[in-house]
Amino acid sequence: MIIEEVFSSRGRVRILRILSEIGELNISELARRAGLNYATAKVHLQILKDAGLITHKSFGRIRIFRFNEDNRKAIMIRKLMEVWEQENSGDSKEV
């Protein structure tokens, strides 16, 4: 999958950020926190999963998605997000 596919959507980046911070969540909660509707969240999750950035686990009817700690791309994205956060907070201090 090409990188544009992942980063071309606010929703997907949002989900990645949430999972990167929290570790794992179910769809409804993810959707709520990302401000997405359930169906949209589901589509995004599928794409992120195909890209190998997240994994999921099923328990009966419950599905839990989690950030894929074993994926190098995922790890780098998390790093990027952290750096981004830090630099941003630095910016606001300078203002």
Added chain:
Amino acid sequence: MSYGSVFRDETKLDINYTPPELQHRNIQFKLLNEYFRHAIMTPGKMTQRVIITGKIGTGKTVLTQHFGRSITREAQQRHINLHYIHVNCRQNKGSFFLILQKIVAHFHPGFPKRGYSAEELLQTLMQILDDQNTYLIITLDELESLIQNEGSEPMYKLSRIEETRLKESRRLSLICILRELSWLSKLDASTRSTLQNNIIQLDSYTKTQLQDILNDRIKSAFKQGTVPFETVILAAELGEEEDGNARYAIELLWRAGKYTDAEGGKEVAPEHVRRAAGSVYSTMRKDEISTLDYHKKLFLLGIARRFQQTRSAHITTGEAEESYKIVCEEFDKKARGHTQLWKYMKELTTLGVIKAEPSPSNSVGKTTLIGLPRIAAVDLEKELNNMLKSTGEDTSDDN
């Protein structure tokens, strides 16, 4: 700690503090380890169920917590994936669902809060254990509350879950904590028989044992030389009178220390302990009362008020009910029915907040008398008023 206090570190006297060392529970600690030997030696070959029983403040909770720490440490050294989870049933409102949810959240903090049954949660838990090749010891603390709330079903399911998975490894073991073994009679016969093979009884502490517990705690909680020998003895004596309750003795010391500080004194005197004993409305009870459902609080408030209107040592259930109705009116709530109140009364009795006893047989009709053994009605009312004000109505009320 501030200058001029007798305390070195007050948090060491907190009810939730777990001391690094246990006094006088060595035999029971070893026994518990013995029961779980196989979890270390041959993990997965069998499961274990142990009951721990003893009166209030005899160290049931602290003993199991110590055991949990020590066994997980040992398992770690042997590269066995063993977890220990301690759940207080009462703090989870005696709900099997909430208890299981707490256990599942230990492994998956992101697990959703609703949308499935207790059954599914139990299956989920077993799946997690299988997936992660993990063994688990659950301590169900204050199990009374679960049995009272949901009867024998949860324990039945918990004790059967392993049997329905014949081929796989045995993963789930249980430690059940009960103040009174008589609660076992509420379970069905087969569950009872799987549970009651291994019972560890914690006898009430004697005065000298309490002294040792206190002295050990004083070392870390109070500044050196601020708690003289006589003070410790008195607190231990009073603790022994309260059924050998270590929590009570520790709390007495804490309060006595508070009085000392308030006076600007340098030493905690026996007089401070006496004063503490007079005013103690144990923090333990406060904790128990604060987790009661809204209407149970109202009922208790009714009782507390009624006691202030009478000089008698008891009130009748009829009086309690009447008083509760008045309280309900004041709080603008619809009063619960008679059968419900009867249940409340039983629960409050179990908690030890009130005492219910049949009236002397020669009196007319059969009625139950309610006593308020250890708490001053005024204090109880004050406490409840505060709680009711701050919490408001709890909508996840019981049935």
